[in-house]
Amino acid sequence: MPMHRTVLGMTLAVLALSACSGGVPTLMNLRNTESGPDEFSVVPTRELELPTSGELPAPTPGGFNRADPTPEADAIAALGGNINAAPTADSLVAYASRFGVSGNIRGTLLAEDEDFRRRNDGRVLERLFRNNVYFDAYRDQSLDQYAELERLRRQGVQTPTAPPAR
Structure with a gap:
């Protein structure tokens, strides 16, 4: 009798789990009907850095914020590449538009x-x-x-x- 209850319990567990899956995956549909946040638009910032000598760095108007993320440069550095030799967005755009650009x-x-x-x-x-x-x-x-x-x-x-x- 205990074996019968075990099998019954396992069958009920499988049925309960199969009831949890529902619907058709919509990830690859041509039209997205879901509304919700874009999880790829959130990028964490770097930790703030304290100056070692007590002096603040000179301001760089038009420059970058040192706490802003730089994913391309971080990936190049993590893979052992030279950040200074990496192509810039301007050079990529110039190369891609070398045969003309449609407005x-x-x-x-x-x-x-x-x-x-x-x-x-x-x-x-x-x-x-x-x-x-x-x-x-x-x-x-x-x-x-x-x-x-x-x-x-x-x-x-x-x-x-x-x-x-x-």
Whole structure:
């Protein structure tokens, strides 16, 4: 009889846990219907530093606040890189815009993306049951990481952080 109660108790526990899961994951849906805080917009500041000699540093108008976070520089330093040799935002923008820049690129991309999502919104039953159509919609634009890895290796590019084998 105690074995029967144990099995019954375990069955009830499994049923109770399965009742906790609900809904369809909405992370990959094309339209976000949730409202809430953006957990990635909160960045902690550094600790305040006390001067060792008792004198305050000279003010730097237009400079940076020493307590503000610098995630890019911190990551470069943590990985053993040279912070002074890192590309700046200005040099990246200059390199990316070397062939010219469209003045209304954001509006153009917005219109093209809305048109693409409208054409790839899923079939009637997919929309009715809120099936995730993200991967189907963007399948032609996805990168085959293994084919790209082989292409780079054929060119002699070192790939120390290659994706795991299939």
